[in-house]
Amino acid sequence: MLDILSAILVGLFALFSISFYKVIFSKNSKHLAPGPIRLPFLGNLLQLAWINSKEPQLAFSKLGEIYGSTVSVQLGSVYAVVINSYEVMEEYLTKPEFSDRYFNGWMAERSWNKQLGIIMSKYPHPWTQLRRFSLRHLRDFGFGKRDAMQSVIHAELNDLVHELNISLKENNGIHTFDNYFTVSALNVELFESCNVANSFLFVFPEWRNWFPEWTGMSTQRRIFKEMNDFLQEFVDERKKLGIYKTSPENLVDGFLREMETGDDSEFTEQQLVALMGDFFMAGSETSSNTLAWCIVYLIRNPEVQEKLQKEIDSVVPKGTFPDAEHESKLHYVKATLAETHRRASVLPLGGPRTATEDSYCKQFLIPKGTYIITNLHGIHHDKAYWKDPENFRPERFLDENGKFKSDPRLKPFGFGKRICLGEPVASLSLLQYLTVLVQNFTFYWVPNEPLPAINPVLGITNGPQAFRALIECR
Numbered sequence: 001m002l003d004i005l006s007a008i009l010v011g012l013f014a015l016f017s018i019s020f021y022k023v024i025f026s027k028n029s030k031h032l033a034p035g036p037i038r039l040p041f042l043g044n045l046l047q048l049a050w051i052n053s054k055e056p057q058l059a060f061s062k063l064g065e066i067y068g069s070t071v072s073v074q075l076g077s078v079y080a081v082v083i084n085s086y087e088v089m090e091e092y093l094t095k096p097e098f099s100d101r102y103f104n105g106w107m108a109e110r111s112w113n114k115q116l117g118i119i120m121s122k123y124p125h126p127w128t129q130l131r132r133f134s135l136r137h138l139r140d141f142g143f144g145k146r147d148a149m150q151s152v153i154h155a156e157l158n159d160l161v162h163e164l165n166i167s168l169k170e171n172n173g174i175h176t177f178d179n180y181f182t183v184s185a186l187n188v189e190l191f192e193s194c195n196v197a198n199s200f201l202f203v204f205p206e207w208r209n210w211f212p213e214w215t216g217m218s219t220q221r222r223i224f225k226e227m228n229d230f231l232q233e234f235v236d237e238r239k240k241l242g243i244y245k246t247s248p249e250n251l252v253d254g255f256l257r258e259m260e261t262g263d264d265s266e267f268t269e270q271q272l273v274a275l276m277g278d279f280f281m282a283g284s285e286t287s288s289n290t291l292a293w294c295i296v297y298l299i300r301n302p303e304v305q306e307k308l309q310k311e312i313d314s315v316v317p318k319g320t321f322p323d324a325e326h327e328s329k330l331h332y333v334k335a336t337l338a339e340t341h342r343r344a345s346v347l348p349l350g351g352p353r354t355a356t357e358d359s360y361c362k363q364f365l366i367p368k369g370t371y372i373i374t375n376l377h378g379i380h381h382d383k384a385y386w387k388d389p390e391n392f393r394p395e396r397f398l399d400e401n402g403k404f405k406s407d408p409r410l411k412p413f414g415f416g417k418r419i420c421l422g423e424p425v426a427s428l429s430l431l432q433y434l435t436v437l438v439q440n441f442t443f444y445w446v447p448n449e450p451l452p453a454i455n456p457v458l459g460i461t462n463g464p465q466a467f468r469a470l471i472e473c474r
């Protein structure tokens, strides 16, 4: 017993000494971006928790105020650089050398311990092939084409309005929004299990193999398996059907065909399942949380809802869906969506980036493999620029004639080559959903109950906490 205890203590001491040595004597440390003093082993975790233990993006912004736009932080065993400034993001995240994704063993767990899929793919290869392939095939099947996308969205919207009406009849006009717009319960479980503020997997990814239960790795492995099995079933069905050989009907068919006829070894069945998982995960949580935040903000700001209804009623005939011509006149709707993206910042820390080789960001060295964190929440809440960032005020996206004006500093979809691939579909669906919901319903808070909370449930994306709304049909 004593022997085991001594071995553990010696092990811990060795770990402690190695990390202390690495921190103090690293040959590169004088070229790195400034940051708080790092403690051995934990790095800056205690300081970050002290500043804000619940929302890391707020703690990072605070460090930005002290150390500047580019800050070094040691997150347990992970060395990271946090970029807090729009100018630095715009200049550096658009460069090829900052277009790779930070990737570690934990992130590979979802895809058979390989770096697969498009979101996490290595830059430039195979990312270029996968992104080009996905865009070409998605476009062939209607992605980015207004009419094709619109008809799918309208079918879904019809169902949503119908279901919401039924729920209101059954519940005396009160509806509970608890991940209501999210496609899959598995997705919710997965995204919440990746809580950036509390998950040890982010800061000690190697612990997942030593303490799988305690770190939540077992749960995640179960979800990954269920998700991959579900996606594989679809692939098997398409293979069995065989249409992909002659007249592919969707992205999966296109990929299967490429596997058979192309000569790129990256096109494997595991790659296909990972790619489908990417669209499934990236596409649903982000958009559904943004829409849910819209409802929260409307309930909390009834004057915004009134203005929205006034505009929608004057532009879109009752009982119809908005078309391209209506859309060009829905200035306040667009401004409300822009303000929701800014205020909620559903992907607060953007997509994880790394440098393809040792590179410089301003005068600071970014060693290859560094986790580059893009604090999108920080740039969307920069007081010097937005003046009153905590207020929900769509008017900041309107010009003096009441026309929508975009703002270059609003970057919910990221930067450069790795910018969100789904932006066209996300923007169109959000506009259609918000317009039709507000055209058909008015959302109020439930009397004698607290207002829907403004602080988020943390995960990879930030969603609102479950809330109840009193809804009146119009």
Ligand code: HEM
Binding pocket: 118, 119, 120, 131, 278, 279, 282, 283, 284, 286, 287, 290, 346, 347, 350, 351, 352, 412, 413, 414, 415, 416, 417, 418, 419, 420, 421, 422, 423, 425, 426
């Ligand atoms: C409100 C909705 C959405 C938001 C706020 C959002 C945001 C983002 C952000 C910030 C990134 C990382 C960009 C970077 O590294 O600079 C990203 C990447 C990505 N998003 Fe989205 N996204 C949304 C919807 C969607 C949808 C609907 C899809 C799919 C149909 C999608 C697919 C992707 C993919 C595939 C990537 C990886 C791109 C790459 O690495 O090349 N997203 N998204």
